[in-house]
Amino acid sequence: MKPPVFFDEMHSGGGVRPAYERYAAWLHSVPQEILQERHDRANSLFRTVGITFNVYGEEGGVERLIPFDIVPRILSAEEWEIVETGVIQRVEALNAFIADVYNDQEILRSGVIPPELVLTNDAFRPEMLGLKVPRSVYAHVSGVDIVRIDAETFYVLEDNARTPSGVSYMLENRQAMMRLFPDLFGAHSVAPVSHYPELLQDTLRAVAPRGVDDPTVVLLTPGQFNSAYFEHAFLAQEMGIELVEGQDLFVDDGEVFMRTTRGPKRVHVIYRRIDDDFLDPLTFRGDSTIGVPGLMAACRLGRVTVCNAIGSGIADDKAIYAYMPEIIRFYLGREPILKNVPTYTLRKPDDLAYALAHLPELVVKEVHGSGGYGMLVGPAATAAEIEAFRAKILAHPEGFIAQPTLALSTCPTFVDQGIAPRHVDLRPFVLSGQTTRVVPGGLTRVAMRKGSLVVNSSQGGGTKDTWVLEKPNARARR
């Protein structure tokens, strides 16, 4: 069998692609020792900053540095425009969908989506039925995972509408790159990302309960043992808001307050990085000690806005994903700008039969899984792994979806052997408040192992800085 040919972000079509022209010239002229030296400096920078990631499934939740790659992923202004308009369209549709399933349920009554797919879904929260949230926005922060297979074609791999993480890497990666390669930033007009915390704060303030002009916004974290705690602390600091844990908040007479040294302070917007299940022990899991008893009451009374809204997870459910093109058409009346990966829903007998017959060429995911856990990458799996997974699917087919293995684009990456292509994806962070916006770029994740298509940091993936080149004169216009 001929090895598959992958689209490379830097070299494709027999030459260097336009966005990389200057960078490639520099990269080909720079001695290997310089790259090694910058690579080492990058590592020590990140150790100093303290960005580490808890890897599940490793003894004692080992804290590990996520590998950072010094070669940026570069997108031209035109390429970015496709991604930007595509993810904004997608998130607008997601928000319309969530608002609908918790209110009129028109999409279910019209038969566009089988009602039981939503109503019997664990991610659907009846606790939210009939509640009007400010500006009808539920997913205030979304991470849309995108892969590319050729010059024109971008696919959305999955939507993350619960508590997507990784934006701190986008910001830290840029800072590190600017320190390591100041000359390259002089030679390129790279669109800035550093205003993300400001936009996030704008977004959170824009969805404050009605009548509140100067809302108090807090970031609610599960605590320092959470794998994304660094990011919680980082974002709170960047926005100049309080980082709180459940025990710092309390509900009194249907309103939420924060304990401070100067007495209780009313809280209007909670940017929560805690899953629904743990938010209010009187409504969800009774054994949660990291939530706020009474929060659901305050939320339904409209006294506090929880971001992302409780129940947003219904939009990023992998079974719902298959219907995203229909969802976009239904609410926006437009054709999707970004493609959906063809998805086999294994609860359907025909799809199940197809998937079981083609496991070696498919990617199979758990419907409710995330982070690359519980996933089969057919082409990379051994026969034994495939058989073990087949048994899992047969025991519980409705728990899985299958997709063709996509030829993820590659990007030059600095590895032990020098510069070599590695597969990448891209997660732009989309903010929805008064409007839906996205900072130019996002988090590029890279599978550091040769040939690997799994970019998740929990599976040994690394990250890159993502450069969106500005159109000439863009700066002058701003």
Add this chain to the structure above:
Amino acid sequence: MRLQITHETLYSLTHAARRTVQYLRLTPRADRCQRVESWSIGGPERLRPWTDGYGNVVHVATETDAHDSIAIRVEGVVSTRDTAGVLPLDDGLPPDMFLRATPLTLASEAIAGFARRFAEERARKGDIAALHAMMAAQADAIAFEAGHTTAATPAAAAFDKGRGVCQDHTHIFIAACRVIGLPCRYVSGYLAAGQGDVATHAWAEAFVADLGWVSFDVANRQSATDAYVRLAVGPDYRAVAPVIGVRTGGGGEEIAVTVQVRQVQ
């Protein structure tokens, strides 16, 4: 029927608590089968009413000063109507969402085995006949006996014990309905002339297409009549509990409950 209801709950704590937050689902629903003529709820320092996703009226009660007891008193008059145990589908709650299992209503292999006998009955004689047969069989199999289960006992455990109270009966019935493919939900409320020392009552409502929600009070082997007052509906006891709370401090607690449901002119 006009029913006068008085329901008092007294929590006595072994130490003073610093804070208590509670949800009280102690206000009768505005449903087709009943009309609330008067209702009052009192006791906790601060009470704020809200409506949950299932359309139940909930009060969030907060005590922020040190306290060693909490008394909750509700009283009022509700006039009820006999709907032959059937409520139309007009409460805005999509039936299919009650097909989801909760930790309290998960069907064990034993419950599934019990319920499957009625799947065939359902195919042959229809939903109503199957549900009534299932109710009768369950009432025979599970003795109504207090003291063997608690508010946290899942359906599977109560089924294995073969004993339980109305709450257990309702959870088992909900689990069994799911096995045969029928949405079913939990109703908490009051029953005039209720059995023994039952404080508040509980029963199940199964959804029958083209008819509506049909009630099944397994403990009493009957569908609801005008002797029943509905407080709250939800997927299980935990979602509709008359009182659920979290306390800071307070040590142990003793609960004393008195309920009076009297027919008045």
